[in-house]
Every structure is written in structure tokens, then in C-alpha cells.
Amino acid sequence: MKNTVRKEIEKAFIELDNQEGWGSANPGAFDVSHPREEKFGDFSTNLAMIMASRLKKKPRDLAELLTAILRKNDLFETVEVAGPGFINFRLRPVRWARELGRVFREKESFGRVEIGKGEKVMVEFVSANPTGPLHIGHGRGAAVGDALASILRWAGYDVVREYYTNDVGLQMDNLGRSTLLRARELAGEILAEEPAYKGEYMKDVARAFMEKHGPDILSAPEAEALAIARDFAAENIMEGIRKDLADFNVHFDIWYSEKTLHESGSVEKLIDMMLEQERIYEKDGALWLKTDEQGDEKDRVVRRANGVTTYLAADIAYHKTKLDRNFSTLVNIWGADHHGYVPRMKAVISALGGDPDKLVVRLVQLVSLKKGGQTYAMSTREGVFTTLREIMDEVGADAVRYFFLMRSSDSQMEFDVELAKSQSSENPVFYVQYAHARCSSIFRQAEEKGVATPDFQHVNPELLTGEGELRLIRKLMELPEIVEVAASSFQPHHLTQYMYEVAGLFHHFYKHNRVVGEDEALSAARLSLVMATQMILKNGLGILGINAPDKM
RNA sequence: GCGCCCGUAGCUCAGUUGGAUAGAGUAUCAGAUUGCGGAUCUGGGGGUCGCAGGUUCGAAUCCUGCCGGGCGCACCA
Numbered sequence: 220m221k222n223t224v225r226k227e228i229e230k231a232f233i234e235l236d237n238q239e240g241w242g243s244a245n246p247g248a249f250d251v252s253h254p255r256e257e258k259f260g261d262f263s264t265n266l267a268m269i270m271a272s273r274l275k276k277k278p279r280d281l282a283e284l285l286t287a288i289l290r291k292n293d294l295f296e297t298v299e300v301a302g303p304g305f306i307n308f309r310l311r312p313v314r315w316a317r318e319l320g321r322v323f324r325e326k327e328s329f330g331r332v333e334i335g336k337g338e339k340v341m342v343e344f345v346s347a348n349p350t351g352p353l354h355i356g357h358g359r360g361a362a363v364g365d366a367l368a369s370i371l372r373w374a375g376y377d378v379v380r381e382y383y384t385n386d387v388g389l390q391m392d393n394l395g396r397s398t399l400l401r402a403r404e405l406a407g408e409i410l411a412e413e414p415a416y417k418g419e420y421m422k423d424v425a426r427a428f429m430e431k432h433g434p435d436i437l438s439a440p441e442a443e444a445l446a447i448a449r450d451f452a453a454e455n456i457m458e459g460i461r462k463d464l465a466d467f468n469v470h471f472d473i474w475y476s477e478k479t480l481h482e483s484g485s486v487e488k489l490i491d492m493m494l495e496q497e498r499i500y501e502k503d504g505a506l507w508l509k510t511d512e513q514g515d516e517k518d519r520v521v522r523r524a525n526g527v528t529t530y531l532a533a534d535i536a537y538h539k540t541k542l543d544r545n546f547s548t549l550v551n552i553w554g555a556d557h558h559g560y561v562p563r564m565k566a567v568i569s570a571l572g573g574d575p576d577k578l579v580v581r582l583v584q585l586v587s588l589k590k591g592g593q594t595y596a597m598s599t600r601e602g603v604f605t606t607l608r609e610i611m612d613e614v615g616a617d618a619v620r621y622f623f624l625m626r627s628s629d630s631q632m633e634f635d636v637e638l639a640k641s642q643s644s645e646n647p648v649f650y651v652q653y654a655h656a657r658c659s660s661i662f663r664q665a666e667e668k669g670v671a672t673p674d675f676q677h678v679n680p681e682l683l684t685g686e687g688e689l690r691l692i693r694k695l696m697e698l699p700e701i702v703e704v705a706a707s708s709f710q711p712h713h714l715t716q717y718m719y720e721v722a723g724l725f726h727h728f729y730k731h732n733r734v735v736g737e738d739e740a741l742s743a744a745r746l747s748l749v750m751a752t753q754m755i756l757k758n759g760l761g762i763l764g765i766n767a768p769d770k771m
Numbered sequence: 772g773c774g775c776c777c778g779u780a781g782c783u784c785a786g787u788u789g790g791a792u793a794g795a796g797u798a799u800c801a802g803a804u805u806g807c808g809g810a811u812c813u814g815g816g817g818g819u820c821g822c823a824g825g826u827u828c829g830a831a832u833c834c835u836g837c838c839g840g841g842c843g844c845a846c847c848a
Contacts, residue, residue: 504846555842
């Protein structure tokens with residue numbers, strides 16, 4: 220609808236331009252927005268203010284001239300000049316009601332837009348090392364990454380969800396050693412040293428390890444036992460991560476293993492190539508990548524003096540594969556504690572001959588937990604963290620996702636556990652899901668009373684022009700705009716916020732308008748509005764990866 | 772010391788590319804409903820948008836400086 224209005228404004232401007240002979244032809248960039256105050260109308264444009272300086276006219280005078288033309292358009296009920304030179308539009312109510320037909324034509328696709336034009340986008344997220352279970356920080360990244368991927372898909376991009384596993388290197392060796400230590404402890408030995416991974420979960424890993432390999436494994440040669448323990452632990456923990464994510468309704472297209480990059484030799488090959496290109500040089504026995512001249516604080520080591528490559532070396536090879544796979548945008552969702560890597564990774568992209576602007580890093584800020592009136596900061600340093608599994612078990616996957624998605628990922632957030640658990644209107648996820656369930660309930664009621672589900676083509680739109688109805692309809696028709704905003708800002712919370720508003724307007728409508736009543740035509744019209752609302756709630760919640768229940 | 776994010780109502784937070792009298796929930800106060808799910812709805816009070824400059828017709832939004840909070844600054848990942 221917004222685009223329709225924009226086109227009408229452009230047409231009017233061109234007409235005015237011809238009439239006055241300014242020859243400016245192009246109205247340029249101007250806004251069409253929903254005014255904050257309802258009394259200003261359905262849409263508002265700043266065109267007159269933008270063009271005023273270019274044409275050396277007073278904004279209000281220009282606005283008046285445009286208004287005279289726009290008033291002839293029967294799309295609008297009123298066109299008015301306001302404030303410093305805004306033009307405010309109010310559409311004829313019946314035009315809004317008729318617009319609902321779009322929802323019934325597009326159904327489960329209503330909300331899709333084509334700004335992506337089929338371009339390939341990768342969203343890489345979570346990518347936690349298989350050294351321990353996911354905690355709620357990972358959970359926030361998982362929710363944001365997954366919802367963002369869906370939003371981009373709805374915006375017309377060809378999206379791939381990818382998880383990169385760091386399944387080799389020093390951390391993995393530490394993991395193997397920790398497993399063996401715990402296994403020996405289970406066998407009755409005293410801990411020879413403090414394990415690198417101290418969490419309780421390591422005891423479970425060790426127990427499973429012993430069950431599979433039996434006690435003989437402990438007397439095997441150290442190197443052999445270590446390798447077996449390492450591989451077992453990594454696989455065991457990774458399995459848990461996959462399960463957690465699946466239960467969190469997060470599904471990846473590709474699980475990319477760092478190990479394969481080493482095994483294929485592409486890490487070494489790229490280092491050699493960059494040495495030749497003098498993007499990598501030797502100093503103090505180590506090999507360094509020139510990231511400094513690309514905006515990083517200093518150059519970075521890719522191969523240590525002891526001959527072992529660093530994480531960065533693998534990351535070069537990994538990002539090479541991303542570039543080779545022809546994505547137009549590479550989105551990475553990282554925890555805020557990794558922000559220092561952004562310039563480094565941009566430098567890597569440049570060194571590979573790619574455009575660093577292709578890499579979009581969304582940093583997701585930390586989560587703290589509020590429980591029993593206390594706030595707990597999640598801290599890896601102090602080893603205090605709640606796992607994603609624990610919080611999912613306590614409040615449910617839907618509520619966890621909703622809470623992670625209702626705030627801007629740029630802000631640190633407080634997760635109120637009691638609120639997420641409460642089954643009342645105070646809890647936003649219940650408020651939204653309840654709106655959907657209420658729609659279903661209305662249909663059940665209609666069915667009992669023998670009221671048929673209407674076909675929108677036979678509904679009289681004039682019957683949907685009450686204040687509460689119009690407000691709801693206007694909001695419903697915004698879904699495509701919201702998808703666009705969320706996609707272009709890479710911020711899913713815009714959609715979550717919108718869902719809440721839709722639910723609020725629907726509850727209001729329901730309270731003040733009898734849906735299934737005596738008047739057959741009116742019942743049909745209102746039932747169709749409920750159907751449209753339910754479709755929007757279902758589509759929106761679907762994008763966010765949250766269930767839309769018929770009963771609660 | 773350098774860098775990134777944040778600072779908006781008592782509390783938790785929105786505010787799309789700069790727009791009109793800055794919003795929601797919650798808390799608080801006051802109300803509604805003999806009917807489709809009260810898991811709902813209506814209203815009131817509550818603000819120096821951290822502070823100070825600057826750009827602009829117009830700044831919560833952009834720029835600079837300062838203050839406060841969080842997080843990073845390895846030949847770890």
C-alpha cells in the first residue's frame with residue numbers, strides 16, 4: 220500500500236512539474252511514512268520539504284500546490300498540509316478493507332518481498348567450538364541468526380545457514396586430555412592435574428567414553444588414547460549441540476568442518492600463495508598476515524614459530540570457500556566479545572581479493588538472567604553460565620526464542636525468567652500466541668453455530684470500516700514493509716515488535732466487536748478479518764521460528 | 772591507554788534511512804465485562820532522551836568532546 224501511495228505522489232509531482240515548467244523531472248528521494256500520530260492520517264510525505272530548497276520555494280507553498288493535484292485522486296479521503304510542510308493522507312476506508320484481499324490471494328506468502336532479487340546470502344552463526352554445551356549467549360546468537368536467515372529468505376534472498384566447527388587444534392587436544400583425566404578419575408585414579416575443561420558435563424562425556432571403549436583404553440599408549448578420547452568427546456559434545464539446536468527449532472543447511480580445510484591442504488596452499496603475493500611475511504620465525512594496513516591494530520600471526528598454524532589461518536581458508544561459493548553477502552553473527560576480530564576478518568577478505576563490505580558482522584550483546592529478584596551476569600571468565608538446555612527446559616523454546624528476538628541485538632538484555640514462564644498477558648510471547656489461539660477459537664465457535672467460513676470475494680468491505688477494524692487492517696498490511704526493514708537492517712526484533720502490536724490491535728478489536736453474531740454479512744466480514752489476522756500471526760511467528768498454537 | 776556496544780518514564784526496553792506534542796510493557800492509581808477463551812479491555816499520573824557544544828528549516832537519531840556501564844585488546848580459539 221505504501222508503494223501505491225508513493226507512486227501516486229510521484230505522478231502528482233510530475234504533473235505539477237509539467238504544469239509549472241520547472242523541468243526537474245525527477246522527484247528524487249523522499250519519504251513516505253506512517254505518521255506517529257494517528258490524527259495525521261495513514262501516510263505522510265516530506266516531499267515538499269525535500270524539494271523546496273531545490274526549487275527555491277517555501278515548503279508549505281509547494282505542499283499546497285501538490286495537495287491540489289492529489290485531492291483529485293479518489294484513493295484518498297483527505298490530503299492535508301501540516302506542520303513545516305508535511306503532506307498527510309488519509310485513505311478512503313473502503314480502500315483499506317479491499318486491500319485485505321491481498322492477504323487472501325497471497326496466503327502463506329503474504330509478507331514476502333523481492334528486495335533480495337534472488338542473490339545468494341550466507342548467514343553463519345553459532346559456530347561454537349565442540350568443547351562444551353551451548354549456553355544462553357549462544358542461544359541468543361542462534362535465535363537471531365536463524366530468524367535473520369528466515370527474514371532474508373522472505374525478503375527474496377537465497378539464504379544458506381551454516382555452522383563452522385573448530386574441530387581441530389589445541390582446544391581439541393585439551394578436550395581429549397580432559398576426557399582422559401576424568402575417565403581415569405572414574406576408574407578410581409586421583410586427578411593427575413586440573414583438567415582444562417572443568418565443567419561437570421565432562422564427567423558425563425568421560426562416562427560415555429568409558430562405556431563405549433571399556434577400561435582397556437586407559438592402558439593404551441598415551442598418544443593413541445588421547446586421539447581416541449579427543450575424537451570421541453568432540454563427536455559426543457557436537458551431538459549434544461545438534462540436539463539442543465534442533466529442539467530450539469534451529470536447522471542448519473551446512474555444517475562446515477575446520478578439519479576438512481587442513482586435510483584438503485587448502486590452508487597450506489593459501490599460506491604459500493599469500494607468501495608469494497607478499498601478503499604474508501616472516502618475522503621472528505613466525506608467519507604474519509598484513510592486516511594492519513587494512514585497518515587492524517597490528518599484523519596477525521598465521522603460523523607460529525613452532526610451525527603450528529593459528530585459528531586465523533584456517534579462517535582464511537574458510538572465508539576463501541565462502542567467496543568461492545559466490546555469496547553476495549556474508550553475514551556473521553558473533554558474540555560481542557569477538558568484536559575485536561571484525562577488522563581482522565575484513566582484512567582477510569581483502570587479502571583474498573574480495574570486497575570487505577561483503578562481510579556483514581552482527582555482534583550480539585551479552586545476556587544476563589533475572590531470577591528471583593536477582594540478576595546474574597553470564598561470565599565465561601568466572602565460568603558462570605546457564606546452558607541453553609536448562610533455560611529451554613525451564614521456560615520452553617518458544618518463550619526463549621521470543622525473548623531473544625524482542626530486543627535489538629545491539630543492546631545487552633536482561634532475561635526475566637519468571638516473566639518468560641508466566642502464562643498471562645504480561646508475558647509478550649503468550650500475548651501474541653494467545654491472539655493466534657483466539658482466532659482458532661473463534662472459528663471453532665463459528666463452526667458450532669453453523670456459520671460458514673466466508674469467501675472474501677463475497678464480503679462487503681464497507682462493513683469493515685470501524686475504527687478498531689481499520690486500525691487492525693492498516694497494521695496487518697504493514698507486514699511486507701516490516702520484513703523489508705528487518706532484512707535491510709539485519710535486525711529481527713522489528714518483526715517481533717510488530718507481532719506484538721498486531722496482537723494488541725486484534726485483542727482490542729475482539730473486545731469491541733462481536734465477530735460471530737446475528738447479522739450474516741457482518742459476521743462474514745469480521746470472520747474474514749480474523750482469518751487475515753491469523754494468517755499474519757502465523758506467517759510472522761513462522762519467520763521467527765515460534766509456534767502458532769490453535770489452543771493453549 | 773586504544774577499540775566496539777550501550778545510556779530514553781521507578782524497572783525492562785522500542786523509536787526503520789534526521790521529521791510534527793518522544794512510545795510500549797511493567798509497577799502505581801482508578802475503572803469495565805450476565806455473550807465468540809478475563810490468558811481480555813479502558814483511563815490517569817510518571818521524561819532535562821547521560822552532560823556540553825556543533826551541523827540542519829528540523830536532532831533521541833548525524834559530528835566532536837566529556838561522564839557512566841558492559842565487553843575486548845596473544846605466536847588461545
